[in-house]
Amino acid sequence: MKENSIFITDDDGKEVEMKIYMTFDANEKQYVLVYEEGFEDELYPLIYDNEGNLYPVEDVDELEMIEEVVSAY
Numbered sequence: 274m275k276e277n278s279i280f281i282t283d284d285d286g287k288e289v290e291m292k293i294y295m296t297f298d299a300n301e302k303q304y305v306l307v308y309e310e311g312f313e314d315e316l317y318p319l320i321y322d323n324e325g326n327l328y329p330v331e332d333v334d335e336l337e338m339i340e341e342v343v344s345a346y
Contacts, residue, residue, distance in 0.1 A: 279307065297342055
């Protein structure tokens with residue numbers, strides 16, 4: 274794995290290299306924002322745990338908080 278990149282398996286089972294835009298902690302959770310190279314304006318917010326598992330952010334309040342963090346970044 275390249276530095277500042279992670280690989281995510283998409284819905285079709287294909288591994289996609291995603292670049293890490295930023296990470297931050299909030300509300301006792303750890304967030305990572307990733308994008309596919311060439312599509313820097315399409316950020317995907319994920320929650321990660323201490324074991325390296327990734328989960329999509331689906332809560333509207335969390336998504337609004339993430340937007341605020343990104344705009345302040």
